[in-house]
Amino acid sequence: MLKSDLAARLRPNFDDDRDADTFLLRLERYAADLVESLEAVYGEKTNTLLDGLLEVMIHAFHARPADLRQLDEARLLRPDWLQQPDVIGYVAYADRFAGTLRGVNEHLNYLEDLGISYLHLMPLLKPRAGENDGGYAVQDYRSVRPDLGTIDDLSALARDLRSRGMSLVLDLVLNHVAREHDWAERARAGEQKYRDYFYIYPSRAIPDAYERHLPEVFPDFAPGNFTWDDEAQGWVWTTFNAYQWDLNWANPDVFREFLDIILTLANRGVEVFRLDAIAFIWKRLGTNCQNQPEVHHLTRALRCCLRIVAPAVAFKAEAIVAPRDLIPYLGTRDHHGKVSDMAYHNSLMVQLWSSLASRDTRLFEEALRAFPPKPTNTTWGMYLRCHDDIGWAISDEDTARVGLSGAGHRSFLSEFYTGNYPNSFARGLVFQFNPATGDRRISGTAASLAGLEKALASGNAGQINEAVQRLLMLHAVVLGFGGVPLLYMGDEIAMLNDYSYERAPEHAADNRWVHRPRMDWNAAAAAASQPETPAGKVNAGLRHLIGVRQQTPHLHASxxxxxxxxxxxxxxxxxxxxxxxxxxxxxxxxxxxxxxxxxxxxxxxxxxxxxxxxxxxxxxxxxxxxxxxxxxxxxxxx
The missing domain is CATH 2.60.40.1180 (Golgi alpha-mannosidase II)
Incomplete structure (x- = not known):
């Protein structure tokens, strides 16, 4: 039970007894989990932090719009809403899909007709000017990219999506902020409060001690994990790029700041937060600083706060990690089913492309057999591809059990999907070759990797038909596996690689833009009206699969x-x-x-x-x- 003195102290913050009862009942439900996780991370600082968090939560609760409160009640009565077979996801960059947020609104009929009920718009919060890692270097979490519109446009889009039974999904970058973020600006100006939001060291001694165990995420254009900053007069932790400053989540002020950001955006209508780079947010000397136990405590604590104020909202963990490390993002032991509501099944995506190249499903079968079960109240995000590259996350243990060499198979896949392997049908590009490990990740659209680009260039009708069949079979696995299938923009009309990225100075160094084309609305119209074309066949076949899935209760994600x-x-x-x-x-x-x-x-x-x-x-x-x-x-x- 919630301590009576705390309940008595909080009740005067509510003018309406029903509001007070609602908030206090939810707080009572989640207080134990919240305090346990905060204490595991912040120890004796927990009581002070909790007072600040309650202030933030009560303010957000009062500010929550009436229609979102109604959605909260509906979701409490249907907690498995994200597990239903009729949930179909669509992922797009707003500008590449429709130019602006208002433009996205103008294409909602298209998405509704496709069967979409979950719209993930890629990073659209205000990033730094110039190079910004595709929007993942956020300068302001409370503003939208000016070329896309305003924060009020975002609220309006979320409201219109809700009226059609669609949920707005947004990226929340947790591990780092842009160097130009206000916190980093004030840290460079010498304010100790904000220097403590980051990892800034006067010499290389501590960074070098960490570096001995840290991998490089972008070895080609961002080697190392620390960057010297003249203004800050120190080595700043920058896991991804020099302009992305890692945050110090050991500082409870960072937790409070992000809770306020999350609740503000939730009150704008965001229904699912994709927790970007969640695996990296806790640093521990002597480790690779990924998947640390504190990550799961922090996520559970944030989720508890969200359940109290906005229980309609869900978390999706962007944790592209090994299977043994992935399940804790959904919850194990006393965290079971209490961390994130959803996580990406990266292994399924990798095994799809692996089996397609080898024509052999034994490794696929073995990898799935070794995969631990998830909590029944959580769901997988299933996808054929995403905005990112394909990294060959295939374990040596799995390959050994089917008589393969892990390194040899990963090398084969890289050769195959660049089209260099004999008789390969694929057209992809190597992304971030790491000579130290031999890793070669792959960029490319689903259609180009599955052979349609090469087949169309040859004009061979048989090869074109095979490429179409490959794509539909792959989509069928994603739609049939049981989770939220995530369709990347353009895949529904089999869009090919877009090599024009090479002519854009801001994209030329990052070939992942080859699979981030602008939506071709003429091609979409043609696919709908010309079902005999390859794009038309993929579109019609995919729509049929979506329709079958939506009527199949066996595909409930539990x-x-x-x-x-x-x-x-x-x-x-x-x-x-x-x-x-x-x-x-x-x-x-x-x-x-x-x-x-x-x-x-x-x-x-x-x-x-x-x-x-x-x-x-x-x-x-x-x-x-x-x-x-x-x-x-x-x-x-x-």
């Missing part, structure tokens, strides 16, 4: 997807055990038909089953089932 042993290495078998019955998905990752033994399907589903994508009933009485090239089959028990 259900775990498990890999079944496949008797044929070309074919991936996935199983989901829903209260309505088993669902088995069959995917052929090769360009050849497979005569697949029916026994595993018969064992899981019985003598026959309904296939949802094609809408037919299949009998498993024959010994073999013919699975066409790049086929995707979703079977459910009748």
């Amino acid at each position: 259900i775990e997807t498990k890999a079944l042993h496949s008797p044929d290495p070309h074919v991936l078998l996935l199983r989901r055990d829903h209260p309505l019955g088993a669902m088995v998905q069959v995917y052929n990752f090769s360009e050849v038909p497979v005569h697949f033994p029916a026994a595993p399907l018969r064992e899981a589903l019985g003598e026959s089953a309904r296939e949802l994508i094609g809408g037919h009933t299949y009998s498993f009485a024959p010994s073999y089932l013919k699975v066409e090239p790049y086929a995707a089959l979703w079977f459910v028990q009748e």
Whole structure:
């Protein structure tokens, strides 16, 4: 129970008894978790910090608009809203999608028709001028990029999205701010309060001690993790780029600042926060300063505060880490299901491209088998690609279990997706080659990596058809795995690599812009009106898959997807055990038909089953089932 003296002290802050009861009941629900996590990080500073946090929370609670309060109540009655099969995500840069925030508003009919209910607009808070890491060097968290509009335009867009049943998703950069942020400006001016917001060292002694264990994120253009700053007269921690100053989350003032930012944006209508670079926010000497236990305490504490003020809002962890490190971002042990509501399933994305290149699903199967289950109240963010490059996060342990060399397979994938491997269908670019580790990450749109760019250039109708089939099969896995499928802008019309980035001085050094093209609205109209074209086939096929998914309760994200042993290495078998019955998905990752033994399907589903994508009933009485090239089959028990 909430201590009566605290409740009595807080109640006068509310004019309405119902508001007081609501706030205090929520506080009572989350107080223990909040205090436990704050104490784990801040120790004896917790009581002082908590007083400040309550002040921020009460102010935000009073400022929360009536329609968002109503959404809070609706989400409390339906806490699994983010796990429903009808949640379909779309990811875009606002300027590249529609020019401005008001322009995005003008294309909401397009998104609604596509089936989108979750819109992630890439970094749009005011970044530093010039180079800004694609918007991830934030100068002001309370303003929008001037070329996109105003913060009021953001609120208006969020309101219009809500009226259509769509949620606005926004990036929140937690690890660092731009060198031009007010906090950093004041730190350079000598204000000790703000110098304490960062890691600034007068000599190389401490930075060198840290560097012995730190990897380099961008070895090509941002080597090292510390940058000398003449104005600050010190070495500043800069994990990503010299102009991005890492924040000192060991300082409780930083926590309070970010809680205020989060609640302010939540009251503007943001419904999901993508917690960018969350893995990096806690520093510990002698480690790689990633995935430290304090990260999960900090996230849980922020989430508790959010649940008290704005329970309609969710957290998505941007933690592109190994599977053993990923589950804690959703919560383990006493944190189970209490950290972030959602996390990216980076491993699935990597294994999709791996199996597509090798035509072999055994590594995919092994990687999924080794993946620990998530809390049932959380969900995965599933994606075929994103704004970032593809890093080959394939473990040596997984490859060894299927008789492969980890380094050799990663090298093969880099060669294949740059098009250098014999008979490769892909057209990608190497991003950030690290000679020390041999890592070569890959840039490219889904369509170019899946072979459509090369096939269109050749004019070979058979190759074009195969590329279309590859794309639809890959999308089917993402849509069928069980989570929130995240469709990157332009993939619904199979947009190709955009090499014009090389002519833009601000983008030329970063080839990830090859897969961040501007939305081609003429191509979108053509795809809708010309279903016989490659883009039209991808668009129509994807829309059909989305429609089937939305009507399939077996895809509720609380259900775990498990890999079944496949008797044929070309074919991936996935199983989901829903209260309505088993669902088995069959995917052929090769360009050849497979005569697949029916026994595993018969064992899981019985003598026959309904296939949802094609809408037919299949009998498993024959010994073999013919699975066409790049086929995707979703079977459910009748």
